[in-house]
Amino acid sequence: xxxxxxxxxxxxxxxxxxxxxxxxxxxxxxxxxxxxxxxxxxxxxxxxxxxxxxxxxxxxxxxxxxxxxxxxxxxxxxxxxxxxxxxxxxxxxxxxxxxxxxxxxxxxxxxxxxxxxxxxxxxxxxxxxxxxxxxxxxxxxxxxxxxxxxxxxxxxxxxxxxxxxxxxxxxxxxxxxxxxxxxxxxxxxxxxxxxxxxxxxxxxxxxxxxxxxxxxxxxxxxxxxxxxxxxxxxxxxxxxxxxxxxxxxxxxxxxxxxxxxxxxxxxxxxxxxxxxxxxxxxxxxxxxxxxxxxxxxxxxxxxxxxxxxxxxxxxxxxxxxxxxxxxxxxxxxxxxxxxxxxxxxxxxxxxxxxxxxxxxxxxxxxxxxxxxxxxxxxxxxxxxxxxxxxxxxxxxxxxxxxxxxxxxxxxxxxxxxxxxxxxxxxxxxxxxxxxxxxxxxxxxxxxxxxxxxxxxxxxxxxxxxxxxxxxxxxxxxxxxx
Amino acid sequence: xxxxxxxxxxxxxxxxxxxxxxxxxxxxxxxxxxxxxxxxxxxxxxxxxxxxxxxxxxxxxxxxxxxxxxxxxxxxxxxxxxxxxxxxxxxxxxxxxxx
Numbered sequence: 359x360x361x362x363x364x365x366x367x368x369x370x371x372x373x374x375x376x377x378x379x380x381x382x383x384x385x386x387x388x389x390x391x392x393x394x395x396x397x398x399x400x401x402x403x404x405x406x407x408x409x410x411x412x413x414x415x416x417x418x419x420x421x422x423x424x425x426x427x428x429x430x431x432x433x434x435x436x437x438x439x440x441x442x443x444x445x446x447x448x449x450x451x452x453x454x455x456x457x458x459x460x461x462x463x464x465x466x467x468x469x470x471x472x473x474x475x476x477x478x479x480x481x482x483x484x485x486x487x488x489x490x491x492x493x494x495x496x497x498x499x500x501x502x503x504x505x506x507x508x509x510x511x512x513x514x515x516x517x518x519x520x521x522x523x524x525x526x527x528x529x530x531x532x533x534x535x536x537x538x539x540x541x542x543x544x545x546x547x548x549x550x551x552x553x554x555x556x557x558x559x560x561x562x563x564x565x566x567x568x569x570x571x572x573x574x575x576x577x578x579x580x581x582x583x584x585x586x587x588x589x590x591x592x593x594x595x596x597x598x599x600x601x602x603x604x605x606x607x608x609x610x611x612x613x614x615x616x617x618x619x620x621x622x623x624x625x626x627x628x629x630x631x632x633x634x635x636x637x638x639x640x641x642x643x644x645x646x647x648x649x650x651x652x653x654x655x656x657x658x659x660x661x662x663x664x665x666x667x668x669x670x671x672x673x674x675x676x677x678x679x680x681x682x683x684x685x686x687x688x689x690x691x692x693x694x695x696x697x698x699x700x701x702x703x704x705x706x707x708x709x710x711x712x713x714x715x716x717x718x719x720x721x722x723x724x725x726x727x728x729x730x731x732x733x734x735x736x737x738x739x740x741x742x743x744x745x746x747x748x749x750x751x752x753x754x755x756x757x758x759x760x761x762x763x764x765x766x767x768x769x770x771x772x773x774x775x776x777x778x779x780x781x782x783x784x785x786x787x788x789x790x791x792x793x794x795x796x797x798x799x800x801x802x803x804x805x806x807x808x809x810x811x812x813x814x815x816x817x818x819x820x821x822x823x824x825x826x827x828x829x830x831x832x833x834x835x836x837x838x839x
Numbered sequence: 840x841x842x843x844x845x846x847x848x849x850x851x852x853x854x855x856x857x858x859x860x861x862x863x864x865x866x867x868x869x870x871x872x873x874x875x876x877x878x879x880x881x882x883x884x885x886x887x888x889x890x891x892x893x894x895x896x897x898x899x900x901x902x903x904x905x906x907x908x909x910x911x912x913x914x915x916x917x918x919x920x921x922x923x924x925x926x927x928x929x930x931x932x933x934x935x936x937x938x
Binding site for chain 1 (some may be wrong): 844846847850851856869874878882883885889905906922932933
């Protein structure tokens with residue numbers, strides 16, 4: 359049994375034909391993850407007890423002749439910012455090194471109800487802040503495709519385990535590109551659904567108006583299946599959307615004929631030549647599939663980074679205020695007064711990137727600056743969202759690069775935070791607008807580094823996004839890891 | 840220069856963060872560069888633009904609140920399980936008021 363080559367459909371067939379049991383599959387996934395993890399550091403911990411218990415439940419359902427669920431027996435890895443009851447959830451932070459959540463995130467509850475098997479928790483940038491996974495307190499993740507390179511961030515571990523084949527699918531979180539960029543760097547599919555499509559209950563808050571949970575997979579159909587299983591209204595998240603969840607995988611027919619696609623001219627500058635060539639080739643492929651491609655403009659693109667880093671850091675500075683040494687496991691040992699305890703706990707507990715963002719967020723919200731920065735940024739956010747709304751009156755989907763360049767070397771950008779922020783340009787715009795967007799592999803550079811093509815659609819138009827990605831994927835040869 | 844070391848220390852105080860002198864110097868430089876970039880927003884004429892605080896959708900479904908039905912609470916023990924210091928059913932912190 360080779361976990362790395364399994365799909366959700368293949369697992370279902372194997373289980374129903376009694377070729378293997380869910381327990382055998384889970385045991386093999388755990389063994390493989392244990393053996394492979396030293397190469398990448400992608401898992402922070404495995405969850406053998408929970409995985410085996412889940413697998414036995416699936417086997418019992420099958421033995422009783424019951425429908426075992428759309429994710430029956432599928433090994434799923436979960437980013438360590440998503441809460442798992444009884445399983446340590448660190449958020450990649452020293453502050454939460456020993457934090458054991460008392461409840462499950464809704465997305466985890468739902469994927470298990472659908473038969474999915476949580477095999478482990480994946481490494482990530484601290485509190486999901488970063489674009490390279492180098493901000494984890496527990497060491498960086500190495501890209502399984504090129505071990506001297508980053509897997510992208512912040513959901514680097516969740517992308518790496520799927521690329522490596524130690525999980526079949528995984529959950530990540532995306533605030534400004536943290537699913538799409540690592541998916542692009544690791545050569546897998548990564549999906550940021552419409553804001554509110556998946557409940558945020560149990561997702562550790564970074565920037566609440568921008569945070570999303572979404573799937574990683576090795577093919578579009580598996581990503582669509584996982585999203586379908588976790589999406590939908592949840593009374594515990596008042597921003598979760600009540601719109602009905604379509605049967606995404608059933609709607610994939612391999613056809614993209616007649617779709618009108620927009621290519622934003624603002625996204626085609628500043629690309630490395632190889633990334634630009636691969637994106638251009640991808641666009642040609644889409645034309646051959648019968649799509650009509652036209653150039654469009656998203657005129658406020660240049661302002662998106664500034665807008666995002668004001669809003670995201672302002673929200674983060676508020677959300678991270680709770681880590682004060684009272685409730686969440688870590689407390690500085692060197693404090694006599696309450697005020698010192700707060701300050702020293704936070705000073706010792708947070709890593710450099712979290713502190714930088716807390717500082718920026720506190721600054722832009724501080725007296726005298728609120729109007730100049732935060733309010734201004736919220737207005738610019740409205741303009742970015744308006745750009746997309748205008749574009750979608752003329753096209754069904756937008757195609758674009760995910761990142762200006764493929765995976766970079768470990769350490770290459772770590773000392774230049776602004777350069778790291780600027781690299782998020784193509785993913786941040788979609789996050790600000792709250793529209794669904796995804797990365798689908800569109801080939802490798804001469805060095806063998808994967809490049810992702812980004813597809814963006816209007817709010818709740820995931821079906822169009824998946825259909826286009828699926829039709830495109832069928833034209834690509836899958837890169838080997 | 841957009842921000843001074845003194846302002847960095849003031850903001851760290853607001854954020855309840857102890858920073859070392861090296862961190863103050865480093866963050867001053869980092870924030871300076873980022874604020875310089877952020878200044879770009881002043882190029883835009885934003886008169887009449889409504890600020891966007893949330894991604895909101897039209898339609899009744901998203902506006903629905905859940906039914907207010909009592910649920911069993913987490914419970915004192917589970918709520919305190921991650922406390923660095925707890926006792927007698929409370930979170931314990933350094934003494935605040937002298938008696």
